[in-house]
Structures are given as structure tokens and as C-alpha cells.
Amino acid sequence: MKIRKGDQVLIIKGKDRGKKGKVLRGFPKEDRVLIEGVNIKKTHKRPKKEGEKGQVVEVAGPIPISKLKLICPKCGKPTRVGYKSRGKEKSRVCKKCGGEI
Numbered sequence: 093m094k095i096r097k098g099d100q101v102l103i104i105k106g107k108d109r110g111k112k113g114k115v116l117r118g119f120p121k122e123d124r125v126l127i128e129g130v131n132i133k134k135t136h137k138r139p140k141k142e143g144e145k146g147q148v149v150e151v152a153g154p155i156p157i158s159k160l161k162l163i164c165p166k167c168g169k170p171t172r173v174g175y176k177s178r179g180k181e182k183s184r185v186c187k188k189c190g191g192e193i
């Protein structure tokens with residue numbers, strides 16, 4: 093996956109378009125990531141026991157990475173990611189400034 097945990101990303105599609113956030117978790121199988129403070133859904137938690145109150149819980153939903161752009165930590169711009177291989181290691185490269193991410 094091009095986006096990793098800890099990356100800063102910009103949302104470019106959907107209702108959260110224009111928001112920025114940090115990737116908290118990746119779901120590589122689904123090509124989705126969880127972003128801090130983005131795509132918050134309110135869900136109602138039912139009381140488990142009698143006498144308990146139901147609660148409204150805010151849960152962040154994962155977003156498909158096709159809706160995101162990585163923000164390059166070097167130049168601070170939203171960018172596409174390229175790859176550069178150095179021997180066996182593959183590193184990510186910013187397409188805008190050429191810096192390694």
C-alpha cells in the first residue's frame with residue numbers, strides 16, 4: 093500500500109473532502125485506512141444490562157485510499173507516490189519534490 097500508518101493525508105473525494113488527518117491504521121486487504129478525526133460516524137450503543145443507558149459512540153470509519161492523497165512531509169504538498177529501489181529496499185518518493193518519504 094502506498095499509504096502507511098503515521099502518514100499525513102488529504103481527503104480529495106467525498107463528504108470529508110479537503111480535510112487532513114493522520115493515518116491511524118491501515119487495512120491493506122480492503123485498501124482502506126483509518127484517519128484521525130475523519131469520517132466519524134455516530135453509532136448508538138445499546139444498553140447491555142437493565143438500568144444502563146444507551147450511549148452514542150463516535151467511531152471513525154476507514155476510507156478507501158483512492159479518496160486520499162499523501163501529504164509529503166518534505167514539501168508539505170499533497171502528492172502522488174512513486175517508488176525508488178535501492179538494492180533490495182524500496183522507498184517511497186514524492187512525485188513533486190523527489191524527496192524520500
Ligand SMILES: [Zn+2]
Pocket residue numbers: 164165166167168169171186187188189190191
Ligand atoms: Zn515532496
